[in-house]
Amino acid sequence: MAWYLVQNDSLLDVFTLGLTGGDLDYALPMGIGVWLGAVLLINVWFVLWPNQKKLMGLAPSQGEADLAKAKKTVASVARINAELSIPMLMFMVAAPHGVPL
Numbered sequence: 790m791a792w793y794l795v796q797n798d799s800l801l802d803v804f805t806l807g808l809t810g811g812d813l814d815y816a817l818p819m820g821i822g823v824w825l826g827a828v829l830l831i832n833v834w835f836v837l838w839p840n841q842k843k844l845m846g847l848a849p850s851q852g853e854a855d856l857a858k859a860k861k862t863v864a865s866v867a868r869i870n871a872e873l874s875i876p877m878l879m880f881m882v883a884a885p886h887g888v889p890l
Contacts, residue, residue, distance in 0.1 A: 790823065790881075815884050822880030829870050829877065837866045 794800040799816065801809055803823050807816030840859040842848035850856050 790826065794819075794823075814887060817884075818880045818888070819884035822877050822884065825873050825877035825880065829873055832866050832870055837863060837870070840866075 791800065794803055799811060799819075802811035802816040803820045805816075806820040806824075807813040839848065840862045843850045843856060843859040844863060850859065
């Protein structure tokens with residue numbers, strides 16, 4: 790997505806939600822989708838994946854209590870990511886089609 794936005798010279802407009810100028814009808818919904826995608830990316834790489842590695846035995850854990858905590862974290866973060874995926878896709882699809890907010 791970032792590559793596409795760079796190619797169209799709209800990366801700054803999208804990340805600032807259209808506040809720096811440009812087409813607000815495109816930048817605002819696309820920006821909301823991009824920011825939701827960034828939250829999803831951060832959740833996966835810095836929260837979900839390290840805890841999943843503990844559960845799979847690929848990373849060291851400090852006992853059963855640590856594994857139980859990792860299991861609970863994986864379940865809640867995965868649920869959050871699933872719930873944020875739909876709005877992210879809807880905002881990103883709405884932007885190029887001119888759907889008013």
